[in-house]
Amino acid sequence: MTEAPLVRMTAIGKRFGSVHACRGIDLSVRAGEVHALLGENGAGKSTLINILSGVITDYDGVIEVNGKPVRFAGPAEAQAAGIATIHQELDLVPGLSIAENVFLGREPRTRLGTVDIATMRRGAADHLRTLGCDLDPRRLVGSLRVGEQQLVEIARALSLDARVLIMDEPTAALADAEVERLFATIAELRRAGVGIVYISHRLAEIEVIADRVTVLRNGSVAGSVDPKVASRDEIIQLMVGRSVAGLFGNGGGDPGKVMLEIRDLAVRQRRPVPGRTPPAGVNLTVRAGEIVGLAGLMGAGRTELLETLTGAGIGRPSGEVLLEGRPYRPRGPRSALARGVAFVPEDRRLAGLVLHHSVADNTMLPALTSLTRFGFVRRALAGRTVRDQLAALAVKAASPAVPVGTLSGGNQQKVVFAKELLTRPRLLLLDEPTRGVDIGAKAEIYKLLHQLAATGIGILLASSELHELLGLCDRVVVLYRGRTVAVLPQASATPQAILAAAMGGEAKETP
Ligand SMILES: Nc1ncnc2c1ncn2[C@@H]1O[C@H](COP(=O)(O)OP(=O)(O)OP(=O)(O)O)[C@@H](O)[C@H]1O
Numbered sequence: 001m002t003e004a005p006l007v008r009m010t011a012i013g014k015r016f017g018s019v020h021a022c023r024g025i026d027l028s029v030r031a032g033e034v035h036a037l038l039g040e041n042g043a044g045k046s047t048l049i050n051i052l053s054g055v056i057t058d059y060d061g062v063i064e065v066n067g068k069p070v071r072f073a074g075p076a077e078a079q080a081a082g083i084a085t086i087h088q089e090l091d092l093v094p095g096l097s098i099a100e101n102v103f104l105g106r107e108p109r110t111r112l113g114t115v116d117i118a119t120m121r122r123g124a125a126d127h128l129r130t131l132g133c134d135l136d137p138r139r140l141v142g143s144l145r146v147g148e149q150q151l152v153e154i155a156r157a158l159s160l161d162a163r164v165l166i167m168d169e170p171t172a173a174l175a176d177a178e179v180e181r182l183f184a185t186i187a188e189l190r191r192a193g194v195g196i197v198y199i200s201h202r203l204a205e206i207e208v209i210a211d212r213v214t215v216l217r218n219g220s221v222a223g224s225v226d227p228k229v230a231s232r233d234e235i236i237q238l239m240v241g242r243s244v245a246g247l248f249g250n251g252g253g254d255p256g257k258v259m260l261e262i263r264d265l266a267v268r269q270r271r272p273v274p275g276r277t278p279p280a281g282v283n284l285t286v287r288a289g290e291i292v293g294l295a296g297l298m299g300a301g302r303t304e305l306l307e308t309l310t311g312a313g314i315g316r317p318s319g320e321v322l323l324e325g326r327p328y329r330p331r332g333p334r335s336a337l338a339r340g341v342a343f344v345p346e347d348r349r350l351a352g353l354v355l356h357h358s359v360a361d362n363t364m365l366p367a368l369t370s371l372t373r374f375g376f377v378r379r380a381l382a383g384r385t386v387r388d389q390l391a392a393l394a395v396k397a398a399s400p401a402v403p404v405g406t407l408s409g410g411n412q413q414k415v416v417f418a419k420e421l422l423t424r425p426r427l428l429l430l431d432e433p434t435r436g437v438d439i440g441a442k443a444e445i446y447k448l449l450h451q452l453a454a455t456g457i458g459i460l461l462a463s464s465e466l467h468e469l470l471g472l473c474d475r476v477v478v479l480y481r482g483r484t485v486a487v488l489p490q491a492s493a494t495p496q497a498i499l500a501a502a503m504g505g506e507a508k509e510t511p
């Protein structure tokens with residue numbers, strides 16, 4: 001007889017009103033295996049692991065841990081049973097330090113019964129170091145970038161010493177170097193007999209680390225495959241029910257006049273903000289009809305550059321920024337929008353969406369001025385426009401009236417995209433626009449970006465995914481410590497060239 005799995009879920013079902021998020025799902029996790037869970041946005045992955053981790057307590061079906069049926073009344077009980085979870089939407093407390101977040105609710109005590117801060121800091125620093133990260137554990141989580149917060153979340157899960165570790169898109173905000181560290185950690189855990197459930201939209205990752213793949217589609221199991229045997233095409237076929245040929249589509253629009261020209265842009269901060277890298281010598285050009293990529297490691301200053309270009313920067317800019325030949329110095333997102341510059345931010349929760357407002361209201365928000373006449377929103381027109389835009393991006397929502405917070409992670413990202421597109425921008429700034437978006441929807445977004453470029457919009461796109469930059473962009477600008485260190489045209493942009501420059505290698509300049 002083979003050993004009982006660590007966890008066995010049988011006939012799991014969950015409804016949210018009319019939405020059948022999970023139905024009849026069977027899933028098991030064995031000791032020492034990485035079991036990947038794949039599926040399109042809204043397929044039910046997060047719902048399933050929210051059930052396993054005790055977040056959702058009202059569901060159908062049975063969960064067994066080590067062969068015994070359990071019914072968790074909350075996340076604490078799941079944790080006590082040895083199940084640790086890294087959730088897709090990070091749930092850290094911004095006002096607390098890294099150390100406090102890692103040990104939240106189970107703070108080590110001194111003999112006097114007070115919280116043992118020194119031990120907490122040491123423990124947090126140790127776990128972060130395993131991940132190749134040397135953040136000061138005293139720093140407030142609210143001051144961290146999304147990728148850094150993700151590392152803190154992972155450190156917290158590691159510190160639990162769990163038998164089962166669930167990771168819901170742990171690498172969505174990580175750059176390649178951090179992903180490699182995480183994989184090394186996963187390999188160690190697997191050797192130690194931990195069972196791992198791993199959710200990701202990055203298929204290349206799955207091929208590297210998964211021992212087993214289960215694909216969900218519309219809330220049911222579409223199939224289980226061995227990733228060593230199944231081809232990527234078969235897996236995609238299971239996910240979306242068709243193969244996705246030519247993921248990146250075709251570019252090749254004719255670049256037009258210069259939309260954005262940046263010369264020696266630097267931002268001086270009165271007081272440096274830890275963990276932020278302001279522009280310190282950025283040079284780049286985006287022409288109408290071009291897609292220009294921004295590459296760099298975490299902390300290279302990509303997000304800060306985009307923020308500076310929307311007027312949400314963190315200090316006084318010097319140097320020259322020209323938009324369509326005229327000086328451009330926005331004082332905030334509104335004034336950027338007035339010049340036709342739209343921004344899709346990295347963190348949809350903080351900057352992108354009002355979660356308890358409806359999908360429709362969120363989508364309409366920035367476009368309101370163009371849809372308003374004599375102070376009234378032209379409701380019918382607005383409704384139609386919003387519906388069209390959501391349909392164009394294949395946003396999966398029960399209706400435009402549901403709160404955007406009830407959508408799956410990837411669909412929330414698509415709503416952020418939709419609302420910026422409705423402002424009809426001339427220059428589109430994108431920070432990790434396909435983070436958490438499934439492969440079918442990615443293809444749709446890439447096609448859309450090409451279409452937008454073909455209509456003469458300029459696009460500047462920051463991405464941690466090299467293959468995305470390579471597949472999509474006419475040119476890749478590499479930043480290192482806030483500086484432009486290389487400009488690589490598509491023909492000479494290889495992963496090696498980008499990485500070498502991103503790590504501060506040779507300062508190569510190709511016109
Ligand atoms: N709290 C909720 N209220 C209403 N509907 C919900 C809620 N949570 C999830 N849903 C719906 O359940 C379905 C499955 O969502 P889920 O978050 O599990 O998808 P997912 O596979 O994790 O997708 P993604 O890849 O985008 O993260 C979706 O249609 C979603 O809108």
Ligand SMILES: [Mg+2]
Pocket residue numbers: 045046047088168408409410
């Ligand atoms: Mg999810």
